[in-house]
Amino acid sequence: MLSSVTGAHSVPAVLPTPAAPEYLLEIVNVTKRFPGVVALSDVQLRVRPGTVLALMGENGAGKSTLMKIIAGIHQPDAGELRLRGQAVRLETPLQALQMGIAMIHQELNLMPQMSIAENIWLGREPLNGLRMVDHGRMYRQTRELFGRLRIDLDPKMAVGELSIAGRQMVEIAKAVSYDSDVLIMDEPTSAITEKEVAHLFSIIADLKAQGKGIIYITHKMDEVFAIADEVAVFRDGTYVGLQSAESMDGDGLISMMVGRELTQLFPERRVPREEVLLSVRDLGLEGVFENISFELRAGEVLGIAGLMGSGRTNVAETLFGITPATAGEIHIDGERVRMDDPCLAIRKGLALLTEDRKDTGIFACLSVQENMEVAVLPGYANRGFVQQQRLRERCEEMRQKLRVKTPSLEQCIANLSGGNQQKALLARWLMTQPRILILDEPTRGIDVGAKAEIYRLIAELAGEGMAVIMISSELPEVLGMSDRVMVMHEGEVTGFLDRTEATQERVMHLASGSPVIH
Amino acid sequence: MSAILEKNPLATLSLWSRRLPAELGILLVLLGIGLAFELFGWAMREQSFLMNSQRLVLMILQVSVIGLLAIGVTQVIITTGIDLSSGSVLALSAMVAASLAQTSDFGRAMFPALTDLPVWVPVMAGIGVGLLAGVINGSLIAATGIPPFIVTLGMMVSARGLARYYTEGQPISMLSDSYTAIGSGAMPVIIFLVVAAIFHVALRYTKYGKYTYAIGGNMQAARISGINVKRHLIVVYSIAGLLAGLAGVVASARAATGQAGMGMSYELDAIAAAVIGGTSLAGGMGRITGTVIGALILGVMASGFTFLGVDAYIQDIIKGMIIVVAVVVDQYRNKRKAKR
Numbered sequence: 053m054l055s056s057v058t059g060a061h062s063v064p065a066v067l068p069t070p071a072a073p074e075y076l077l078e079i080v081n082v083t084k085r086f087p088g089v090v091a092l093s094d095v096q097l098r099v100r101p102g103t104v105l106a107l108m109g110e111n112g113a114g115k116s117t118l119m120k121i122i123a124g125i126h127q128p129d130a131g132e133l134r135l136r137g138q139a140v141r142l143e144t145p146l147q148a149l150q151m152g153i154a155m156i157h158q159e160l161n162l163m164p165q166m167s168i169a170e171n172i173w174l175g176r177e178p179l180n181g182l183r184m185v186d187h188g189r190m191y192r193q194t195r196e197l198f199g200r201l202r203i204d205l206d207p208k209m210a211v212g213e214l215s216i217a218g219r220q221m222v223e224i225a226k227a228v229s230y231d232s233d234v235l236i237m238d239e240p241t242s243a244i245t246e247k248e249v250a251h252l253f254s255i256i257a258d259l260k261a262q263g264k265g266i267i268y269i270t271h272k273m274d275e276v277f278a279i280a281d282e283v284a285v286f287r288d289g290t291y292v293g294l295q296s297a298e299s300m301d302g303d304g305l306i307s308m309m310v311g312r313e314l315t316q317l318f319p320e321r322r323v324p325r326e327e328v329l330l331s332v333r334d335l336g337l338e339g340v341f342e343n344i345s346f347e348l349r350a351g352e353v354l355g356i357a358g359l360m361g362s363g364r365t366n367v368a369e370t371l372f373g374i375t376p377a378t379a380g381e382i383h384i385d386g387e388r389v390r391m392d393d394p395c396l397a398i399r400k401g402l403a404l405l406t407e408d409r410k411d412t413g414i415f416a417c418l419s420v421q422e423n424m425e426v427a428v429l430p431g432y433a434n435r436g437f438v439q440q441q442r443l444r445e446r447c448e449e450m451r452q453k454l455r456v457k458t459p460s461l462e463q464c465i466a467n468l469s470g471g472n473q474q475k476a477l478l479a480r481w482l483m484t485q486p487r488i489l490i491l492d493e494p495t496r497g498i499d500v501g502a503k504a505e506i507y508r509l510i511a512e513l514a515g516e517g518m519a520v521i522m523i524s525s526e527l528p529e530v531l532g533m534s535d536r537v538m539v540m541h542e543g544e545v546t547g548f549l550d551r552t553e554a555t556q557e558r559v560m561h562l563a564s565g566s567p568v569i570h
Numbered sequence: 571m572s573a574i575l576e577k578n579p580l581a582t583l584s585l586w587s588r589r590l591p592a593e594l595g596i597l598l599v600l601l602g603i604g605l606a607f608e609l610f611g612w613a614m615r616e617q618s619f620l621m622n623s624q625r626l627v628l629m630i631l632q633v634s635v636i637g638l639l640a641i642g643v644t645q646v647i648i649t650t651g652i653d654l655s656s657g658s659v660l661a662l663s664a665m666v667a668a669s670l671a672q673t674s675d676f677g678r679a680m681f682p683a684l685t686d687l688p689v690w691v692p693v694m695a696g697i698g699v700g701l702l703a704g705v706i707n708g709s710l711i712a713a714t715g716i717p718p719f720i721v722t723l724g725m726m727v728s729a730r731g732l733a734r735y736y737t738e739g740q741p742i743s744m745l746s747d748s749y750t751a752i753g754s755g756a757m758p759v760i761i762f763l764v765v766a767a768i769f770h771v772a773l774r775y776t777k778y779g780k781y782t783y784a785i786g787g788n789m790q791a792a793r794i795s796g797i798n799v800k801r802h803l804i805v806v807y808s809i810a811g812l813l814a815g816l817a818g819v820v821a822s823a824r825a826a827t828g829q830a831g832m833g834m835s836y837e838l839d840a841i842a843a844a845v846i847g848g849t850s851l852a853g854g855m856g857r858i859t860g861t862v863i864g865a866l867i868l869g870v871m872a873s874g875f876t877f878l879g880v881d882a883y884i885q886d887i888i889k890g891m892i893i894v895v896a897v898v899v900d901q902y903r904n905k906r907k908a909k910r
Contacts, residue, residue, distance in 0.1 A: 436778060438776060
């Protein structure tokens, strides 16, 4: 059995013979638990050779966890993986690679100082007779690989000099270079332009013709229609169902993913007031963004949309004084402020919920309360001593108001689910009683229920007169919550869209730098 | 979801274990080592290890000096930093303080024109020198972003050199009685315990402590939360320097002499005490009570091995292994914490 499989493996571009197993990869009743959440519950999935299986679902639906199990990063708590009909255990990513499973990660894993070729062949460098790295052969192999994939890059170039899209292409080439049977792509198009997307799709078509199985994770409906043979939908850690290309229907997919109508997800909003709280004129940060101008009113929600690397997060960080502006002016309540320090920003009534919860948000080794209280300690200190009782009561009040699910305030925050961590961080900022709240990807990686609660809270706060800036890559969220949407592309504002005129298509056009079509 | 939490036995266990003092495990280790020496004592030398007040007093006195350094170093390590300079700063402070504490009945090594000074002058001078070294450490780290390892390594070498240069390597003795009183009797132990209590309270109940843990837990998040990270780091390193200065005063008073070679490799013992006591080199975790117990473990081991007549070189070999085991346990604990 095994020998016949390896035989089929070494001959490319052959459709599965009757002797070969029907599926390349089967996931059978896999369950995975993390502290406080069941990330995957009794999930199944099958990949046929020579097909593209698209995986859809909201953030937090469990897609990434499942892919990490397939790639050997996590181990399942229950259930099994079958590779060409054989049950396997993948203990490490290396093992998965050796078994013929390669993954293109959502976050890029390249070393910027090393050349493209060195990155691709890292850990399996071709050696010469003296057991030294044979650079000539390495570059030659890379050029061959790029030739097959029609990628036009110099293998000697340092990866750090490439654009985000270029790096993504290198990642794709690297994954292909393992000559794996199963290729996992986790949102490979989130940072690349339409031209490169077309290029990627042609590579995928080649791989399909060679009999490889591709798992393609995406949020974009049009991509699914363009390349997928089947679509599997996940929701809240469970496998909801499968649609095949012939009978695919967009509305059906959405309701499978969300499990409810989108309109129920976003609460009613009140009309913003007239009073301008924040006004930004020609704001710029050298080499990152320029000429950003907008006004923000009390009770208004301003959405900022744009692709990864468009400068949206940098604008937020500059407004908050983390990276002080090199051009332009910031006015708060009509008064000019030189924002050069987060301390000052907090004093002026700003709050920033950062994009990356783990890197710049939580204190992983501290308790829920310690995480909540950190920004308001000066207000609860008496000659340096913290007023424990008063502070605890305040944190408890916020915990209840935001419905943070935790056994106690003393619980280590790392043990909470993503949604509850996010609510605790939101509590941290709301305790400073801000008037201008900046939210950078406020619902990334959290489940639908927690999302709906965060939306409700944002609407409530705006209703009380708080001004909100919401940065998000999830278009439904930006469109559902914002009064106005500012769209950015490569460090510049490409347009403002009112609530009434904003559609996903218009935002995407502006975000990709092409003019809006009316 | 809360139902899942309630059912998860691990979560319940962790809640239950939270109520126990965090230092229970390390305290049991200390008791275990003490009892082991007691048994070996009876088996090999037919006498008690623990029931000997003279030996215990000597041990605690020795622990006090390293303990003072370790209290400072613990706070530095909680911020994800390190202080390699504490042993050298101890020596420099000891030299400066001793030079001002000499009686005028004999020739003074330094400042021959001086008459006998009130005791607070050498004490403050010693502490001041330590504080200054700490301020320099902290300012360099905060202002330039050079890794603490490098900055304090530089200070370690320079401060030791300065301590030698100060009297061209000559020891300073003939110190006044009022000065040596600081190092006699139970004074070093009292100073150590008072300092430990102060910083135990400071870390747990003050803004200073909360910011220290926050910076160690996530420096970027701390900055965004409105904490002046640079200023706070300077304060933490200054406190570590000040405590090294105080340790220098205590050590020179106890020895009734100031020597440039004092406190050699004490910085490593201090770091070891903190790490054995549960301070994580990854930052954000660590308590003074743990460090005190860690210092006691080192002290009991040194005293116990000497009592059993174990070769000094072999003592070092075993000490080294214990430190590594402590870090392995620390990492295992962190990993489990991350998984839970």
